[in-house]
Amino acid sequence: MTLTRALGGLLLLLLLIPSAWFAWSVRDQPQLGAFHDDSLYYVAARSLAQGEGYRIASFPGAPYQTKYPPAFAGLLSLAWRLEPRFPQNLVWATLLAWLAVPVFLLLSWRLFADFGFPRWLEAVLCAALALNPWVVNCSARLITELWFASELLAVSLLLARAARPEARWPLAAAAGALGGLAALTRTAALPMLLAGAAFLLLRRRRTQAAAFALAMLPAVAAWQWWAAARATAAGGDVITTYYTSYLGFHFLNVTAGLLPKLFWVNLTTLVSETGSLLAFSFNDTTFRLQFSRLVAAGAIVGTVRLARRQGLSPMHLFAPLYIGMLLGWHFPPVDRLLLPLAPLLAAGLAFELQHLCRMLGLSLRSPLRSQRVAGRAVAAALAAAGAVVLVTTWWGLTAFLPALTRAWRQEFAARAASYRWIVDNLPRDARILAYQDPVLHLYTGRQGCRIPAMPGHIYRGDMAAARAHFLRFVDLARARGLDYVLLTASDLAMGELPQAERKRWFDRARSHPELQLLYSGAGVWVYRVRPAASASAAVISPPAARRGRS
Numbered sequence: 001m002t003l004t005r006a007l008g009g010l011l012l013l014l015l016l017i018p019s020a021w022f023a024w025s026v027r028d029q030p031q032l033g034a035f036h037d038d039s040l041y042y043v044a045a046r047s048l049a050q051g052e053g054y055r056i057a058s059f060p061g062a063p064y065q066t067k068y069p070p071a072f073a074g075l076l077s078l079a080w081r082l083e084p085r086f087p088q089n090l091v092w093a094t095l096l097a098w099l100a101v102p103v104f105l106l107l108s109w110r111l112f113a114d115f116g117f118p119r120w121l122e123a124v125l126c127a128a129l130a131l132n133p134w135v136v137n138c139s140a141r142l143i144t145e146l147w148f149a150s151e152l153l154a155v156s157l158l159l160a161r162a163a164r165p166e167a168r169w170p171l172a173a174a175a176g177a178l179g180g181l182a183a184l185t186r187t188a189a190l191p192m193l194l195a196g197a198a199f200l201l202l203r204r205r206r207t208q209a210a211a212f213a214l215a216m217l218p219a220v221a222a223w224q225w226w227a228a229a230r231a232t233a234a235g236g237d238v239i240t241t242y243y244t245s246y247l248g249f250h251f252l253n254v255t256a257g258l259l260p261k262l263f264w265v266n267l268t269t270l271v272s273e274t275g276s277l278l279a280f281s282f283n284d285t286t287f288r289l290q291f292s293r294l295v296a297a298g299a300i301v302g303t304v305r306l307a308r309r310q311g312l313s314p315m316h317l318f319a320p321l322y323i324g325m326l327l328g329w330h331f332p333p334v335d336r337l338l339l340p341l342a343p344l345l346a347a348g349l350a351f352e353l354q355h356l357c358r359m360l361g362l363s364l365r366s367p368l369r370s371q372r373v374a375g376r377a378v379a380a381a382l383a384a385a386g387a388v389v390l391v392t393t394w395w396g397l398t399a400f401l402p403a404l405t406r407a408w409r410q411e412f413a414a415r416a417a418s419y420r421w422i423v424d425n426l427p428r429d430a431r432i433l434a435y436q437d438p439v440l441h442l443y444t445g446r447q448g449c450r451i452p453a454m455p456g457h458i459y460r461g462d463m464a465a466a467r468a469h470f471l472r473f474v475d476l477a478r479a480r481g482l483d484y485v486l487l488t489a490s491d492l493a494m495g496e497l498p499q500a501e502r503k504r505w506f507d508r509a510r511s512h513p514e515l516q517l518l519y520s521g522a523g524v525w526v527y528r529v530r531p532a533a534s535a536s537a538a539v540i541s542p543p544a545a546r547r548g549r550s
Contacts, residue, residue: 008109008123011123011126011127012102012105012106012109012126015105015126015127015130015131016101016102016105016130018130018131018136018397019098019101019130019135019136019139019140020098020101022136022137022139022140022401023094023095023097023098023139023140025405026094026140026405026408027090027091027094027095027140028087028090028091029087029090029093029094029142030405030408030409030411030412031140031141031404031405031408031412032090032142032439032442033436033438033439034141034408034436034494035141035143035336035494036436036438036450036494037068037143038141038142038143039058039142039436039438039439039442040056040058040065040068040243040438041068041072041073041076041142041143041144042073042076042093042142042438042442043056043057043058043438043441043442044056044057044065044068044070044073045073045074045075045076045077045079045080045093046077046080046086046442047062047065048070048073048074048077048080049077049078049080049081049084050080054070054073056243056244057441057447058437058438058440058441058442058447058448058449059243059437059447059448059449060431060447060448060449060480060481060482062447063232063240063243063244064227064230064231064232064244065244066226066227066228066230066231066232066244066245067243067244067245067246068186069183069184069185069186069187069223070184070223071181071184071185072144072147072185072186075096075147076093076096076097076142078092078096079092079093079096086442086443087442087443093142094140094142097139097140097141097142097143097146097147098139098140100139100146100147100149100150101130101135101139101146103147103150104129104135104146104149104150104153105126105129105130107150107153107154107157107343108125108126108129108153108343108346109122109126110153110157111153111156111157111313111315111343111344111347112125112126112343112347114157114160114313115306115310115313115347115351116310117347117350121350121354124350125343125346125347125350128278128346129342129343129346131393131397132277132278132280132342132393133280133393133396133397133400133401134277134280134335134336134339135339135342136396136397136401137401137404138336138339143336144185144186145336145337145339145340146339147185148182148185148186148188148189148340149339149340149342149343151178151179151181151182151185151189152182152189152192152315152318152340153315153343154178155175155178155179155182155192155196155314156313156314156315156318158171158172158174158175158178159172159175159196159199159200159212159314160313160314162175162200162205162208162212163199163200163203163205163208167205167208169207169208169210169211170211171208172200172205172207172208172209172211172212172215173211173212173214173215174215175196175212175215176196176211176212176213176214176215176216176217177215177216177219179192179193179196179212179215179216179219180215180216180217180218180219180220181219183216183219183220183223184219184223187223187246188322188325188340190220191318191321191322191325192216192314192318193213193216193217193220194317194321195314195317195318195321196209196212196213196216196314196317196318197209197212197213198317199312199313199314199317200212202312231244231245232244237479238252238452238454238476239449239450239451239452239476239480242452243449249330249452250329250330252454252456253330253454253455253456253459254328254330254455254456255456258456258459258460259328261459261460262327262328262330262459263327263328265332265459266326266327266328266329266332266333267327269332269333269334270323270326270327270333270338271292271293271296271297272289272292272293272296273292273332273333273334273335273338274292274295274296274299274300274338274345275291275292275293275294275295275296275299276288276292276335277335277338277339277342277345278295278296278299278342278345278346278349279291279292279295279385279388279389279392280389280392280393280395280396281392291385291388294385295349298348298349298352298353299345299346299348299349299352300345300348301348301352302347302348302349302350302351302352302353302355303316303319303344303345303347303348303351304348305348305351305352305355306347306348306351309351313344315341315343315344316344319341319344322340322341323341326338330455330456330459331455353382356378356382360375360378360379360382363375363378364376364379411488411489411490411523413522414488414489414521414522414523414524415436415439415488415524416443417521417522417524418486418488418519418521418524418526419440419443419444421519421521421526422440422444422446422486422519422526423443423444423445425518425519426444426446426484426526428445428446430446430483430484431446431447431448431480431481431482431483431484432446432447432448432482432483432484432485432486433448433449433450433451433473433476433477433480433482433484433485433486433529434448434449434450434485434486435450435486435487435488435490435491435492436450436488437449437450440486448482448486449480449482451469451470451472451473451476453466453469453470453492453496453497454466454469457469458496463497463498463501466496466497466501467497467501467504467505470492470496470497470505470509471505471508471509473485473509474512474514474515474529477529478529478532482529483528483529484518484526484527484528484529485515485526485527485528485529486524486525486526486527487506487509487510487524487525487526487527488523488524488525489506489523489524490523491506492505492506510525512527514529514530515527515528515529515530516528516530
């Protein structure tokens with residue numbers, strides 16, 4: 001047993017190498033702000049560390065951060081306490097984010113053991129998670145996904161033990177306390193309150209179910225009360241609502257009439273993203289989509305089959321509630337949102353493959369030649385699928401992630417030059433409209449905001465309305481009291497507009513008659529918003545802009 005544990009520990013250390021290497025290579029966070037919420041977390045972390053409260057210091061007026069729960073920002077605040085200087089403290093923030101990886105893998109390994117898998121398969125599944133390019137990518141991002149997934153796994157494992165006949169209620173209470181921590185990390189943990197209580201009630205553990213719920217509820221209620229008490233009066237302001245209220249922004253976009261289409265679009269996205277999460281792929285070719293759907297089908301069927309064979313686990317009950325929430329949300333369920341379900345789905349896929357291999361064994365040993373031929377064909381197809389997964393995973397680690405890193409660094413180098421220009425040339429109280437406004441604030445001290453996409457336009461397929469919304473950016477900037485606009489070639493690159501519409505919007509934005517060009521760099525432009533009274537009298541040839549360093 002000791003030798004087995006030693007080998008397991010050695011294997012875990014080896015599996016940590018890819019994510020550790022990637023995190024080290026981007027420890028200065030050139031990717032900060034790519035998801036927007038990552039930089040908002042870091043701005044809030046600084047406010048916590050400096051004793052200013054849980055606020056969005058980058059947003060004009062510095063309102064309270066009532067959109068994202070505070071646990072992850074609280075963790076990142078340790079980086080500011082260890083090293084108050086920015087950007088020097090980014091290396092500590094990267095470390096704090098990466099530390100979720102060993103926790104995630106250890107708890108996933110324990111989950112696979114609880115499912116009754118043999119040790120070799122537990123190791124294979126952990127290796128699949130550790131080498132998954134999406135996991136490696138998230139390991140270096142200042143986002144909640146891996147810590148949130150780890151907290152959910154810990155809750156599930158504790159609940160499984162709290163349901164045993166000999167277990168007492170404090171174990172269930174400990175699971176509830178961890179569930180409260182998960183809810184303070186992401187509000188998406190709320191389904192675990194129902195799933196955990198239902199799991200214990202199905203096991204006829206009423207006292208434990210009450211202890212779990214009563215231990216989790218205070219954290220949930222405290223955050224909801226705190227956020228409601230400090231909510232900013234948005235008054236229909238789309239931008240303020242986007243920054244301060246998940247539900248408020250949801251209801252600005254989603255109407256009852258849109259729900260059928262939203263559910264359908266999210267469902268198709270969910271299936272393809274589930275497959276690409278388990279079998280890495282990034283392009284949108286027909287083969288990739290069909291292969292991803294096949295992998296997703298195997299994972300889903302296997303997860304159901306696993307529940308029937310081994311019994312329901314808390315994660316089995318949490319998963320459909322979580323998926324139901326994603327299907328009704330105003331954002332497609334992309335890979336990072338599905339990451340908390342990755343261990344369960346990987347276990348389901350492995351269980352289904354075991355079942356398929358047993359059937360193949362029977363076919364290959366059948367006295368009927370037709371069955372043996374069919375079995376060989378299926379075995380060859382499985383081997384080819386396995387080869388595809390190995391090749392795409394290798395490509396993701398050795399080509400995709402390095403290329404992504406180079407793109408991050410190139411984009412940041414251009415923006416960094418504009419940040420230096422802003423520090424030297426714009427007043428300290430300048431307010432700037434920028435796509436990556438929290439990063440702008442961290443590097444320049446200037447406040448600002450972005451124009452948020454309206455997902456309702458995208459779900460309805462109304463590209464004209466989506467483009468028109470972004471073309472109102474000058475009016476929206478004036479309404480928010482913003483005097484300047486920072487445009488970069490990578491703006492709206494996260495799918496807010498389709499590529500063709502994005503290019504059309506960008507060309508029109510750069511030639512907007514109510515903007516005066518002040519700075520031009522390598523794919524970055526800074527403009528002054530002309531006063532409303534003089535906008536109609538804009539000169540044909542604006543003053544020459546200062547050329548920045550590329």
